[in-house]
Amino acid sequence: MSQQSVPGSVTAVDVIRTKRDGGELSDEQIDGVIAGYTAGQVAEEQMSALLMAILLRGMTSREIASWTDAMISSGIRMDLSAVTAAGRPTVDKHSTGGVGDKISLPLAPLVAACGAAVPQLSGRGLGHTGGTLDKMESIAGWRASLSPQQLLAQLTDVGAVICAASDELAPADRRLYALRDVTATVESIPMISASIMSKKIAEGTDALVLDVKVGSGAFMKNLDDARELARTMVELGTAHGVSTAALLTDMSTPLGRAVGNAVEVAESLEVLAGGGPADVRELTLALAAEMLAQAGLDADPEQVLDSGKAMDAWRAMVTAQGGDPDAPLPVPGHIQTVAAAETGVLQHLDAYRVGVAAWRLGAGRARKEDPVQAAAGLLCLAKPGDTVTAGQPLFELHTDTPERFDAAIAELDGAARIGADPLPRPPLVIDTVRAG
Known part of the structure; x- marks a missing residue:
């Protein structure tokens, strides 16, 4: 391997060796x-080696902070001061990813209706976790890409934006994320922390609330790892002047009943209309309350949600991005149900298996x-604690390509555990993790 140099007096091999040796x-x-x-001066195989060394050896708090700073410095940092000057404090939310996690859709307009500006820069799904942009693109005419000028104008006027992040925002992370995905280093807590926080800090928001998920459907499978990730990210945000807090939330069971794209938009609209599944409403309100607290706003999100103001903000947000809030959502070409094999109480519904089936x-x-199918996904027709009878439909599967049903049904085998008692x-x- 050549001793490829990096800016400064060190070589890539020196950096790899230092971390390899602890x-x-x-x-x-x-x-x-x-x-x-x-x-492009450091080879892919060299960065791969360094990522593996970091996964195995870890990083100190100072190293994570320095790595995050370097990622931020690789691109631009947005200036949202004009939005704040117009009377709307800026606050964002980031989820570490889950199954049925459509919370951003009702949350952004709700917090906007409470007086904040929410620059919800979002991503697409990969593997078993869904992507906010994929869901939103189920809406006719809606566009994910906005210019910086359009984003600022919409934040000032409407108060909420859900859009794709600019390629100029922490570009180092884009390359590193793809490399981590193919080198089995995704689980590195220092790298997860730096990846998320470099983009959110570069985004320029005043405040941030993190939804750190734990359970079978999350990247963090156990509570100790989730708590360490939350603490690390809260420290990073606070050190960079962003008022930051994190909620640790359960992802052992899918959120709500809908998992997919258009089906999750439909469920989000139920929540905005004052209904929807109890767990989706509960988490939306919990995150909204924390976001408002971090932004310094005194408002009752539950009252605002039930008043219809959040739905008004949703319609304005969708319209501003070219979407038609009254257009019918895509429907699948084929539907199939999966029935319960026995009678009893649904004790457990495995989020990971349901996510893979979708x-x-x-x-x-x-x-x-x-590409993704807008109409694809599934509905969980029963949730843990519900009594079911043999032959009763447990899942409703949606797709435009019926040859996919067999693979999805195979994934759902064992996803639902039925027993005598809940x-x-x-x-x-x-739990909630805050600075200090």
Whole structure:
């Protein structure tokens, strides 16, 4: 391997060796390797080796902060001060990803209706976790791409934006994210923290609330790892002047009943209309309350939601991005149900298996460039605690390509556990992590 140099006096191999041997990387080493990788001066195999060394050896708080700074410095930092000057404090929310997690859709307009501006820069789904942009693109005419000028104008006028992040925002992260995905280093807490927080800090928001999910359908499977991730990200945000808090939330069971794209938009509209599944409403209100607290606003999100003002903000947001809020949502070409094999109480519904089944139906993608079906997904017709009878439909599967049904049904085998009595369930909001 050649001793490819990075900006400064160190080489990529020096950086890899330091971390491989358990050493602490200097700011110069981190700045150099990120700048070099972004510029194409550090080879993919060298960054792959470094990512694996970081996964195995970890990073100190100082290293994570320095790595995050270097990622931010690889691109632009947005200036939202004009929005704040117009009377709307800016606050965003980020979820670490789950199954049936459509919370951004009702949440952004709700918090906007309470007086804040929500720059919800979102992504697309990959694997078993859904993507907010994929869901929103089920709406006729809606567009994900906005210019910086359009984003600022919409934030000032409407108060809510759900759109794709600019390619100029933390570009180093875009390359590193793809590399982590193919090198089995996604689970690295330092890299997850730096990836999320570099983009959110570069976004320029004043405040941020993180929804850190834990359970079978989340990237963090156990509470200790989820708590460490939450604490690390809260520290990073606070150190960069962003008022930051994190909610630890359960993702052992899918959120709501709808998992997919158009079906999740339909369920979000139920919530905005004052109904919807109890868990989706509960988490929407919990995150809204924390966002308003971090933004310094005194408003009752439940009252605003039930008043219809959040629905008005939704319609304005969709319209501003070219969408038709009155257009019918896509419907699947084919529907099939999966029935309960026995009578009893539904004790457990595995979020991961349900998410993979929705992906098999065409709701998600294996690679970033893969297309998704707007109408694909499934409905969970029973949730844990419900009594079911043998032969009763448990799932309703939606797809435009019926040859996908067999693979999805195979994934759902064992997803629903039925027994004699209900099992205790963890609370939806497990804990809140704040600075200090």
